[in-house]
Amino acid sequence: MAKHSARATAARIITLVLKQQQSLNAVLRKNISLLPENERALCQQLCYGVIRWQLPLQAIADQLIAKPLKNKDADIAALLLCGLYQLRSMRLPEHAALSETVNSCKTLGKPWAKGLINASLRNYQRNKQQFEAAIAKTDKAHYAHPKWILNQLQKDWPEDWQSIVEANNQQAPMMLRVNRQQYSRDEYLKWLQEQGFKAKAINGCVDGIELDKPCDVNALPGFFTGAASVQDGAAQHTVELLGIKQNQRILDACAAPGGKTCHILEVEPTNDVVAIDIDAERLLRIKENTQRLDLSAELIAADAGDIDAWWDKKLFDRILIDAPCSGTGVIRRHPDIKVLRRPEDLQSLVNKQQQLLENLWPLLNTGGLIVYTTCSVFKQENELQVMNFLQKHPEAEEIKRSPPPASPRPVGYQRLPGEGNMDGFYYVCIRKI
Numbered sequence: 001m002a003k004h005s006a007r008a009t010a011a012r013i014i015t016l017v018l019k020q021q022q023s024l025n026a027v028l029r030k031n032i033s034l035l036p037e038n039e040r041a042l043c044q045q046l047c048y049g050v051i052r053w054q055l056p057l058q059a060i061a062d063q064l065i066a067k068p069l070k071n072k073d074a075d076i077a078a079l080l081l082c083g084l085y086q087l088r089s090m091r092l093p094e095h096a097a098l099s100e101t102v103n104s105c106k107t108l109g110k111p112w113a114k115g116l117i118n119a120s121l122r123n124y125q126r127n128k129q130q131f132e133a134a135i136a137k138t139d140k141a142h143y144a145h146p147k148w149i150l151n152q153l154q155k156d157w158p159e160d161w162q163s164i165v166e167a168n169n170q171q172a173p174m175m176l177r178v179n180r181q182q183y184s185r186d187e188y189l190k191w192l193q194e195q196g197f198k199a200k201a202i203n204g205c206v207d208g209i210e211l212d213k214p215c216d217v218n219a220l221p222g223f224f225t226g227a228a229s230v231q232d233g234a235a236q237h238t239v240e241l242l243g244i245k246q247n248q249r250i251l252d253a254c255a256a257p258g259g260k261t262c263h264i265l266e267v268e269p270t271n272d273v274v275a276i277d278i279d280a281e282r283l284l285r286i287k288e289n290t291q292r293l294d295l296s297a298e299l300i301a302a303d304a305g306d307i308d309a310w311w312d313k314k315l316f317d318r319i320l321i322d323a324p325c326s327g328t329g330v331i332r333r334h335p336d337i338k339v340l341r342r343p344e345d346l347q348s349l350v351n352k353q354q355q356l357l358e359n360l361w362p363l364l365n366t367g368g369l370i371v372y373t374t375c376s377v378f379k380q381e382n383e384l385q386v387m388n389f390l391q392k393h394p395e396a397e398e399i400k401r402s403p404p405p406a407s408p409r410p411v412g413y414q415r416l417p418g419e420g421n422m423d424g425f426y427y428v429c430i431r432k433i
């Protein structure tokens, strides 16, 4: 019996996320190559689907299994979630989904669990309506979001929280940024269409294209020679707000994996760009990306706020702070945020953001711009954070630059997840007077 199969590998990956609090993206990247190529898409679909719907799936599993499984059998518990996800949400023949899931117990080295998984999934099949009605009674299972995130969304967005939740539970579309040093957006769009891709230009996004269906990047024309990169339209708008010109010195303070660093350089490749990230391993991803796109930036692994550790005393004309944040605008892309983030993280993120703004402000030339962005929808990380900063700094003024289709806030602009089919993002542009 093979040691790897889409379902067994998905169960192992889900266990690492749920029990060891590892990032879904990182564990998928490490484990998926162990699978034969034709099993990878299913494994990825199962991992994302189960993590996205973990709260309702777990609520059903709790009703199916009277006594919780031991920690050492967390992979079997995850396999049950995979089975339920297939029956609830995937268009697979039910008998095949069921028997393949049951057989995966053997792949996981636990043939004793076959009876348990088989009986539980058949019980769900027989009494589906009853189980679904029972879980619909709790908000966290019904909306598939932890209570603390729901509470915060309801407080910040009393009119919009339900549409935010709905957008967060969708699968994110795949969007591309065309490297304008090689092709115009329209030229690349034509190339894609000639190759059989269904795609369209993203409204208000100079370099952006949205694909009809996600695909492997290896299939994209010219990907390896730097014709395009994968990046949501909301992230692409950030660089447009910087208003980049020639001969500027630009700091990208929280840069990894380098999506915006590369975009900054694609706009003006001769500019002097310093890209910092606190995470040395993630910084390597910037190196890979700049190499693929044939761009060059100075890369520094450091805490950007600890300026004595890295700053050479030369001022910057532009500073981008794409701040570490709760990620509540990109839950559709990173559903593990719902599992990994804790309510107590929020205050510590707000403190870090404040520190970055305060410590990097003196590094900006007079007349220069800071663009502060987050992929969060929480006001503490966004407009309240920046209002506090502006109150303390009379030499700072907001420049009104609106990325379409984001809505103006008392300070800056907020795009809620799903608006324009893009990620949720907050943007503000601040000038030093």
Ligand SMILES: C[S@@+](CC[C@H](N)C(=O)[O-])C[C@H]1O[C@@H](n2cnc3c(N)ncnc32)[C@H](O)[C@@H]1O
Binding pocket: 235, 253, 254, 255, 256, 257, 258, 259, 260, 261, 276, 277, 278, 279, 282, 302, 303, 304, 305, 322, 323, 324, 325, 352
């Ligand atoms: C939202 S991500 C940046 C995404 C990136 N700008 C892009 O477009 O690809 C935030 C990054 O901030 C980094 N980070 C967190 N605290 C930091 C700090 N004090 N100094 C520098 N980087 C930091 C994290 O490691 C993470 O890579």
